[in-house]
Amino acid sequence: MSKKKKLSRQQPAKGHHPHRSGPQTPHARRPMRKPVSRTPAWVAPVSVVGGLAVIVVAFLAIRYMTTPTVPPASRATTAQVISTITSLQASELEQVGEGSATKVLKKTSDQLLTSSDGKPLVFYFGAEYCPYCAAERWPLIIALSRFGTFTGLSTTTSSSTDVYPNTPTFTFHGATYTSSYITFQAVESTDRNGNALQNPSSAQQALVTKYDKADTIPFLDLGNKVVLLTPSYMPDLLAGKTWSDIATALTNPQSSESQAILGSANQLTAAICLLTSNQPSSVCTATIQAIETKL
């Protein structure tokens, strides 16, 4: 045991610093530990940024998985829904009045725009992917159906990747409209996936250029007398609902769908009555004419 102690004093164990066993001189430096390498400065910021990126991706995934999707409507359902919304009771529309629809129609002081057959022209410009167009088609179809008849309307939904995804609606692409009071022209520029569908004619493009300076859709020109540049209600009202759900809700004047959609339809009806000199009188009633004065 003592032999071992003696040996350890004379021969320091492996790994011991030689300064400790050697004689200390006045100029000797303080003993130092081997410098420990610090974590590089970039590690913390990169970790934080990486962590935030993972969180954002997780949020996007949650949004994608929780977005309500609407099952496609069958041909019979589509026909039923269109029949319901185009034959709503006039008394119900009267009861709703302007409802909760936002006043988005703007009057202009321009000359009445007519089509080649001399009837006032109503021009719609939108796209199938656009959720705001999806929302606005409901009241527009209801209002136009009071002056004429649509054929060939079909159901679709707005884009699944845009805001208010999969908003249930209809498309004017492939539909025709006949009326003895007005002419209706519609351009759906792309389908719901953004693929090109229709291009506006030069005359239609001129209207867009003149009135829709911010280049937003939906754009609606009612005979150059009234224009619509923003939707009259938000598409989230229709989120997760089927066409049948909405059509059923529209038969109840107290429902939030009726208040927004029928309220907007009445405003559009009033704007059209402005173009037709309040014809037909069965549509351009005192209630509608009262709305007309507030446009």
Add this chain to the structure above:
Amino acid sequence: MHRDDPGDRDEAVTTKRYLRAAVVAASVIGLGVSIYLTFVHFSAAQLVCSASGTIDCERVLGSGYGVIAGTAVPTSAAGLAWFLIAGALALLRNRRAQVAWSVAGLLTVVYLVFVEIVQLGAICIWCTVAHAMVVVIFLLTVTVRDGDA
């Protein structure tokens, strides 16, 4: 050069000064955005921002999350206060308070981004600039370590 050398220390002090200046600059940018959004909220002026598609400031700021819950105070006013205090803490060189404040800011940003993406499905580009400034301030704060000067 050894860590304890005066030259090394001077370099660290200079770096820390630049980082502090960067925090103040980020606070000023965030403050500017917050003042603009608060002004638009109270004056009903037209917001310079896209209003359709995924980038939709109106959708975000006009939602229930555009104001502090239960009040009429816009969320941007809270941002204004946060950037003001973040800039002041950087000037006062109170690192511990700075770290705590920037962590609180970062957690709030994560919540607001959750609201934008998951709840609303829309992004407010002005808010994103303010959020980016909070993240920058957080990164700069954690980059300045006690041993750096």
